[in-house]
Amino acid sequence: MSDGPTYGFDTLQIHAGARPDPATGARQTPIYQSTAYVFRDADHAAALFNLQEVGYIYSRLTNPTVAVLQERLATLEGGVGAVCCSSGHAAQIMALFPLMGPGKNVVASTRLYGGTVTQFSQTIKRFGWSAKFVDFDDLDALRDAIDDDTRAVFCESVANPGGYVTDVRAVADVADAAGLPLIVDNTSATPYLCQPISQGATLVVHSTTKYLTGNGTVTGGCIVDSGKFDWSASDKFPSLSAPEPAYHGLKFHETFGNLAFTFHGIAIGLRDLGMTMNPQAAHYTLMGIETLSLRMQRHVENAVKVATWLEDDPRVDYVTYAGLPSSPYADRAKRCYPKGTGGLFTVALKGGYDACVKFVDSLEIFSHVANLGDTRSLVIHSASTTHRQLTPEQQQAAGAGPNVVRISIGIEDADDLIRDLDQALEKACG
Structure with missing residues (x-):
């Protein structure tokens, strides 16, 4: 140009x-x-x-x-x-x-x-x-x-x-x-x-x-x-x-x-x-990259909707998404990341490690892969995979404890993603 x-x-x-x-x-x-x-x-x-x-x-x-x-x-x-x-x-x-x-x-x-x-x-x-x-x-x-x-x-x-x-x-x-x-x-x-x-x-x-x-x-x-x-x-x-x-x-x-x-x-x-x-x-x-801005807008929009739903679910202990008003980093996110904080976050399940494994195995739309940032929604249990080589202290510091699942929200229909998460939580936590 x-x-x-x-x-x-x-x-x-x-x-x-x-x-x-x-x-x-x-x-x-x-x-x-x-x-x-x-x-x-x-x-x-x-x-x-x-x-x-x-x-x-x-x-x-x-x-x-x-x-x-x-x-x-x-x-x-x-x-x-x-x-x-x-x-x-x-x-x-x-x-x-x-x-x-x-x-x-x-x-x-x-x-x-x-x-x-x-x-x-x-x-x-x-x-x-x-x-x-x-x-x-x-x-x-x-x-x-x-x-x-x-x-x-x-x-x-x-x-x-x-x-x-x-x-x-x-x-x-x-x-x-x-x-x-x-x-x-x-x-x-x-x-x-x-x-x-x-x-x-x-x-x-x-x-x-x-x-x-x-x-x-x-x-x-x-x-x-x-x-x-x-x-x-x-x-x-x-x-x-x-x-x-x-x-x-x-x-x-x-x-x-x-x-x-x-x-x-x-x-x-x-x-x-x-x-x-x-x-x-x-x-x-x-x-x-030709569609990066369009995809990122949808990633953020979907992540806010899904993270909000998860945070309100009684089977969930907490959600780490900085785009939530409840996040300790909400003010920083608004100041430093005004367009949003992406489509990546973690969710902690009250059922602990076993519930996380069952949850990951029960999802249907979400793909269980060691990747993030795809148009598809992805999920992984970090403590047993991507962060497995770390000590328990390092895992906790990185936000990848044994009760935590990493979610990369894609650009699918957000309501479909929520339904998939709901049925997987039911199987994992009751």
Whole structure:
């Protein structure tokens, strides 16, 4: 799209990054199913490999279909650039990769997806990194957790599984004061409900597998770069500010300015980690994003109706949805997430663990899967699945106790969903 007028979200989700194919005039972005691209000549090839010219070399690094998705996501999130990769977990590692080093740590919220808690508490140790987990409602505890070896602060905008909503602006202020980048996982909210960069985030990560694609067909991840962080303000981020041996001493921040992180993610991250998104996955996600705002509106509308019904049911102990007036985060949700808090929440059953298992097995419309953000309504018992590797204390902190079921509300008829929940509760709890 040309520079000029400022377009609305609904227009950008369809058009940003996409242009008619110059070879055929095809209006939908083609799937460029190619591993490599022909160079004009030897000088052109050398310039590309030396980062002196932007273009396509090899699809582990760049691909035309994926490039459209990167530009669209950067536009929707208000960033300067983006790097797509193979999954949301890959996006998290790629976001940390230029920032961390042996002995360095990331301070992370206790309210995170169970797989992220495991990745941060266990897997990253193999790189010599570590994580400190803090309740981000306690900003003083967050400040106290940051030390000289901290290199990033990490949270989710709307946390999986409980639908907890983070005050991104308040957390960003703490990170800014410490001279650290804030990384926000915006998977559950999507840029339609929340744009963390506008609230002070440095980087935004997504599992594009979820709401962005919305149809449960492909996995993918993305890191969106705000372009606002000064990587040369201290010596904490040498990967971005110091000479890079692999490129003859090139300094990414000095050379690429506000696109330093984006270029590093491609030229180093994808080159060496190889967490590449395939072009067909990018194509499916592009098609999904075209209806993102419409779907998110329906997700929110349905979630409010279903969560309200569940909260009033005597077989239910509590519902965690921040879109309910009874939620302790209702005021924060209205202030920080005025369009709604998505379609994800948990429900605690009075019958405990056994009732949860029976409930999940009795549902008919809801699909029992390890996914969220689909057009279909989904359900899972987190304590025995997605959060199984965590300790009981970690499960409780994440909102995934043994009496809790995670629900991802789809875009079906809400009354049909309520009838399905009612019959399953009857079988589970009587």
